[in-house]
Amino acid sequence: MPNIPPACLRLFTCMTALLLSACGAPSANVAAPAVAPAAQPSYQALDALGRALFSEKALSASGLMSCATCHDPAHAYGPPNGLSVQYGGKDGQQAGARAVPSLRYLQSNGPFSEHFRDNDGNDSEDAGPTGGFTWDGRADSLRAQAAIPLLAANEMANATKAELVERLAHSASGALFKQVFGQHAFEDSERAFDQLTLALEVFQQNPTEFYPYSSKYDAVLRGQAELSAREQRGLAVFNDENRGNCASCHISQRTEGGAFPAFTDFGHIAVGVPRNHTLPANRNPAYYDLGLCGPARTDHSDRTDWCGLFRTPTLRNVASRQVFFHNGVFHDLRTALEFYASRDTNPKRWYRKNAAGKTVKFDDLPAAYQDNINQEAPFGGLPGGRPTLSQQEIDDLLAFLQTLNDGYHPTSPQ
Numbered sequence: 001m002p003n004i005p006p007a008c009l010r011l012f013t014c015m016t017a018l019l020l021s022a023c024g025a026p027s028a029n030v031a032a033p034a035v036a037p038a039a040q041p042s043y044q045a046l047d048a049l050g051r052a053l054f055s056e057k058a059l060s061a062s063g064l065m066s067c068a069t070c071h072d073p074a075h076a077y078g079p080p081n082g083l084s085v086q087y088g089g090k091d092g093q094q095a096g097a098r099a100v101p102s103l104r105y106l107q108s109n110g111p112f113s114e115h116f117r118d119n120d121g122n123d124s125e126d127a128g129p130t131g132g133f134t135w136d137g138r139a140d141s142l143r144a145q146a147a148i149p150l151l152a153a154n155e156m157a158n159a160t161k162a163e164l165v166e167r168l169a170h171s172a173s174g175a176l177f178k179q180v181f182g183q184h185a186f187e188d189s190e191r192a193f194d195q196l197t198l199a200l201e202v203f204q205q206n207p208t209e210f211y212p213y214s215s216k217y218d219a220v221l222r223g224q225a226e227l228s229a230r231e232q233r234g235l236a237v238f239n240d241e242n243r244g245n246c247a248s249c250h251i252s253q254r255t256e257g258g259a260f261p262a263f264t265d266f267g268h269i270a271v272g273v274p275r276n277h278t279l280p281a282n283r284n285p286a287y288y289d290l291g292l293c294g295p296a297r298t299d300h301s302d303r304t305d306w307c308g309l310f311r312t313p314t315l316r317n318v319a320s321r322q323v324f325f326h327n328g329v330f331h332d333l334r335t336a337l338e339f340y341a342s343r344d345t346n347p348k349r350w351y352r353k354n355a356a357g358k359t360v361k362f363d364d365l366p367a368a369y370q371d372n373i374n375q376e377a378p379f380g381g382l383p384g385g386r387p388t389l390s391q392q393e394i395d396d397l398l399a400f401l402q403t404l405n406d407g408y409h410p411t412s413p414q
């Protein structure tokens with residue numbers, strides 16, 4: 001077993017409770033049903049079923065796309081390529097609107113909350129909007145989230161739950177599904193849909209697959225490896241409030257309870273990344289992806305103070321990605337770091353000019369919402385000034401970020 005931090009074990013207990021209730025385990029104060037319910041599926045059975053369903057292409061209208069197509073196990077369950085957004089739908093030609101996130105290290109993320117107070121004895125500090133799944137936190141659980149791609153016209157494109165369950169029943173995974181949920185599993189498509197998303201949720205919490213803690217940095221935390229001098233300098237820049245200040249959002253320390261860091265606090269923040277002009281959605285100049293205030297999310301469209309905010313992603317495995325930020329505007333990690341270093345000192349490099357030849361800073365957020373953008377370190381400085389991070393510091397950060405990739409073996413050269 002990998003070294004599982006206590007927080008995860010706690011989550012496991014909760015998950016098991018959820019499983020039992022979701023599968024209809026009779027609770028103590030309910031009279032026993034006349035007909036005994038089918039045996040509860042075991043964790044192992046649900047995990048194995050979820051694994052099969054995660055790569056089951058027959059669950060898509062095109063027959064060509066599974067969860068694993070976009071969330072590739074060989075790429076830390078992130079995108080397999082450098083495309084800003086992936087293409088899906090019935091014909092496989094429909095563009096997504098956002099970059100595919102990695103599905104690793106989400107196990108300590110909770111549902112979206114407007115006022116998040118960390119349980120660290122310092123209850124007075126309100127970290128603001130935090131949590132939820134997807135870039136805007138609109139799904140409360142992995143289970144709720146799974147319904148989105150299964151039914152989205154530009155992803156797996158099932159028109160209804162019944163249509164999806166029909167596909168499942170005729171797929172190679174249909175027999176396994178019946179083994180787990182019984183011979184009558186496909187008779188009620190609402191129930192079968194719930195069971196399908198439950199199995200996906202259980203699989204997505206498989207520790208070996210989704211939170212292996214197998215990076216060099218984890219080995220260092222366990223006292224089994226040491227950072228090189230350059231990686232050590234990178235970590236110092238990362239943690240230094242006056243330089244990178246990265247750790248203020250991308251947490252690098254173990255929690256008080258000893259859990260290994262997720263390299264995100266799951267907080268929602270606006271960093272003002274440039275508009276990605278290659279996205280089909282952005283051909284319409286009036287279209288803006290405003291994160292928490294819409295349009296994908298519809299329950300907070302009146303919160304103009306939340307326009308432009310997106311959930312802070314984990315930086316674990318970030319050095320194995322080929323596409324960065326919610327709109328996939330950058331395609332290499334160095335450029336992403338240079339953006340942090342010179343967003344404010346060299347805006348001309350990052351933002352387009354308008355018709356009058358003037359650079360429009362924060363060109364992916366209407367002027368009315370630009371006060372929402374974060375101005376703390378590493379941002380800051382005036383146009384023409386020195387970038388807040390030197391090339392040396394960026395090199396060191398890059399070396400450090402490599403240590404967050406899973407799959408480190410003490411004997412392998414790094």
Ligand code: HEC
Pocket residue numbers: 054065066067068069070071086087088096097098099100101102103106132133134135136142145146149150154155156200296
């Ligand atoms: C066409 C590509 C595509 C497919 C297929 C796909 N996803 Fe995703 N996934 C995405 C994108 C893009 C996002 C970000 C969506 C957003 O922010 O609105 C995402 C987000 C997620 C998230 C939220 C991660 C986080 O950081 O909160 C989870 C969980 C997830 N997907 C699971 C799944 C599962 C399970 C399936 C199969 C049922 C699946 N995805 C199929 C592209 C895809």
Ligand code: HEC
Pocket residue numbers: 238243244245246247248249250267268269270271272273310311312313314315318321323324325326327333336337340374376377378397
């Ligand atoms: C104030 C909080 C905050 C600070 C400080 C911060 N980040 Fe981020 N980071 C975010 C948010 C929020 C996003 C996603 C923004 C978006 O996509 O619009 C992000 C995204 C990223 C990404 C893209 C990851 C991906 O999967 O697409 C990288 C790389 C990154 N940050 C590295 C850093 C580094 C290195 C530092 C320090 C130099 C840093 N961040 C400082 C909040 C922060």
